[in-house]
Amino acid sequence: MNHLHYGDNLAVLRNAIADASVDLVYLDPPFNSNASYNVLFKGPSGSESTAQIEAFDDTWHWTDAAEEAFGDVLRSGNGAAAEMLRAMRSFLGENDMMAYLAMMAVRLLELHRVLKPTGSLYLHCDPTASHYLKILLDAVFGPKSFRTEISWRRQSAHNDAAQGRKQPGNVRDIIFFYSKSNDWTWNWQYTDYDESYVEKHYRHIEAGTGRRYRLGDITAPGGADPKKRNPFYEFLGVKRYWRYSEERMKELFVEGRIIQTAPGRVPQYKRYLDEMKGVAIQNDWTDILPLHAAHAEKLDYPTQKPVALLERILSASSNPGDIVLDPFCGCGTTVHAAQKLGRNWIGIDVTHLAIGLIEKRLRDAFPDVAFTIHGVPQDIAGARDLANRGRTDKKYYFEFEKWALSLINAQPGNLGKRGADRGIDGNIYFGKTSRAIVSVKAGDNVGVSMIRDLVGTIQREKAEIGVFLTLTPPTKPMVAEAAAAGQYEEDGFAPVPRLQIVTIEEALQLRDRAVRLPARRDDTFKRAAREKDGKAQGQLDL
Known part of the structure; x- marks a missing residue:
C-alpha cells in the first residue's frame, strides 16, 4: 500500500x-x-x-x-x-x-x-x-x-x-x-558514544581481537533479609557478596568475561564496547x-x-x-x-x-x-481531461504543460506566464553543451505552421534539436515539414532528427526514451543513489 x-x-x-x-x-x-x-x-x-x-x-x-x-x-x-x-x-x-x-x-x-x-x-x-x-x-x-x-x-x-x-x-x-x-x-x-568518552571509559584493548572494553563492578550489597540478599562466597581468593550465583560466576570466568587484574584484587566484569547499544x-x-x-x-x-x-x-x-x-x-x-x-x-x-x-x-x-x-493523468484519456480543463482555467493549462514536460524529463522553460515563453516551454540538455528545445501543445488545432515556428525558434536560440510534444497526433504535412529540418549529428553517435514530433501517448509509454538524443542527457534533477537493501519489491503502478 x-x-x-x-x-x-x-x-x-x-x-x-x-x-x-x-x-x-x-x-x-x-x-x-x-x-x-x-x-x-x-x-x-x-x-x-x-x-x-x-x-x-x-x-x-x-x-x-x-x-x-x-x-x-x-x-x-x-x-x-x-x-x-x-x-x-x-x-x-x-x-x-x-x-x-x-x-x-x-x-x-x-x-x-x-x-x-x-x-x-x-x-x-x-x-x-x-x-x-x-x-x-x-x-x-x-x-x-x-x-x-x-x-x-x-x-x-x-x-x-x-x-x-x-x-x-x-x-x-x-x-x-x-x-x-x-x-x-x-x-x-x-547514537554512538563520543570519542573522548570511549577513550576515557573503554581504554582497555583486548589482545588478539582488538576489541575495546571496560571493567565493571560485580559485587552487590548483602542486605539483612536472607531471602533477598545476594549470594556470599569466595571467588578467586576474594570473599564478597556477588551479583551472580557462584555457578554463573564460574561460567563467566571460563568465557573470559570475569578477570582479576592482580592476585587478591576484586574480580571485575569485562564489558565490550561493540556490545553496547550506545547513547539513547x-x-x-x-x-x-x-x-x-x-x-x-x-x-x-x-x-x-x-x-x-x-x-x-x-x-x-x-x-x-x-x-x-x-x-x-x-x-x-x-x-x-x-x-x-x-x-x-x-x-x-x-x-x-x-x-x-x-x-x-x-x-x-x-x-x-x-x-x-x-491525481495526475495516467493515460491518454486523463491527459485530454487535464487539457480540456486548461481551456477554461489558465491554472490547468500550466499544470498540463508542466506534467507533459515531466514525462520526458525536460526542464520547464518559462516562468509560468503564458505568451512570455518565446516558443520555449522546456529544455533538455545533453552531451557537454547541447540543448533540445521543447514546445508543448495541448490543443486540437495543430498544424504545419507550428513546426515552422519551432524551426525558427531552434535557429534563433542556436539549439541543436527541437521537440514538438503534442496531445493531438500530427498531420502528414507536419511530419513532412519536421523531416525537412534534417538530421543532427554529433561525433561518435548516430544521427537523429533535428526536429522530433512526440505525442503525449508515446511519452506516456516511453517516458524520456521518447526523445532521441545523440549523447547522454543531463537529468533535470540529480539521480538518487540506488538503495542496496532490496526491500522494495513489485512493479510501478501508474
Whole structure:
C-alpha cells in the first residue's frame, strides 16, 4: 500500500484517507518565513540556468481561502481548536501569519483524525511560527499529548555578526513530537558514544581481537533479609557478596568475561564496547548533518532534508509494515526513508514538479518499487481531461504543460506566464553543451505552421534539436515539414532528427526514451543513489 497523491493535501486527506488508518505522520510544511523558494535548474555547464520554475511560494495571505479554513475549524467540533484559533485571530488580526495558522489548523485536525490511537505526529518548523504552532497542536491533540520538542541543527555556524545582526545566529529547526494517546509506538534509538568518552571509559584493548572494553563492578550489597540478599562466597581468593550465583560466576570466568587484574584484587566484569547499544537519543540532534552540494543524496530541491533524519523518526515511532504519511512530501525524503525501512507510505504534494521528482527518485533508488499515483493523468484519456480543463482555467493549462514536460524529463522553460515563453516551454540538455528545445501543445488545432515556428525558434536560440510534444497526433504535412529540418549529428553517435514530433501517448509509454538524443542527457534533477537493501519489491503502478 504505497500511494503518491498530487493535489491540495486538505482535499486528499478528506477524500482519500480513512479515520484511524495511519501510524505515523511527518510534515515539513512551508515555514511562513517570507521566503520564495525556486527550484533552479542546471544548464550543461553546471551553472544555474535562466529557466526556473517556482516550487512553492512560502508566503501566506489572508484571502477567501484563509477565511474558509478559519470557518472550517470553528465548525469542526473540536472546541479547543476553535477557541484557540479565534483567540489568535483576535490577537493577530487578518494578516499573513493568521492566514498561515488557519491553513495549518484545519489540516492538523485532519491529520489527528487519520492517526491511529497508537500513532504519532512530528511537525518540522522553524522559530518563525513555532510558538503559535505548538499552541495549535496543544489544542488539537491536547496538551498532555505533547511528548517533546526536538532541536535539529540544520546548518553549521555562520557569521551573522559581520552582517550586522544583533541576535544569536539561527542554526536549528524545531520538530514537535505529539502522540494521539498515552499508548503510542516507541522504539528507542541510540547514537554512538563520543570519542573522548570511549577513550576515557573503554581504554582497555583486548589482545588478539582488538576489541575495546571496560571493567565493571560485580559485587552487590548483602542486605539483612536472607531471602533477598545476594549470594556470599569466595571467588578467586576474594570473599564478597556477588551479583551472580557462584555457578554463573564460574561460567563467566571460563568465557573470559570475569578477570582479576592482580592476585587478591576484586574480580571485575569485562564489558565490550561493540556490545553496547550506545547513547539513547535525546531531544538535541546535532549528529545528523544537513545536506550540502557535495552530498550524494542531494537532489537540488530547496528544502530537502537528510534521509538519516527521517530514518530516525520512522525507526523510533513506527514498525515495519506500518503506514507513514507525509502531507507536504516535497522531494520525497519521507517516502524514500519509509520504502528503505519497510514501511508503507502515503505522500501528498501540490506541485507536478514534486510528484515527478519523487517518482524519478523512487525509480532510481528502488528500481522495483510498487506505488500508485493519484491525481495526475495516467493515460491518454486523463491527459485530454487535464487539457480540456486548461481551456477554461489558465491554472490547468500550466499544470498540463508542466506534467507533459515531466514525462520526458525536460526542464520547464518559462516562468509560468503564458505568451512570455518565446516558443520555449522546456529544455533538455545533453552531451557537454547541447540543448533540445521543447514546445508543448495541448490543443486540437495543430498544424504545419507550428513546426515552422519551432524551426525558427531552434535557429534563433542556436539549439541543436527541437521537440514538438503534442496531445493531438500530427498531420502528414507536419511530419513532412519536421523531416525537412534534417538530421543532427554529433561525433561518435548516430544521427537523429533535428526536429522530433512526440505525442503525449508515446511519452506516456516511453517516458524520456521518447526523445532521441545523440549523447547522454543531463537529468533535470540529480539521480538518487540506488538503495542496496532490496526491500522494495513489485512493479510501478501508474
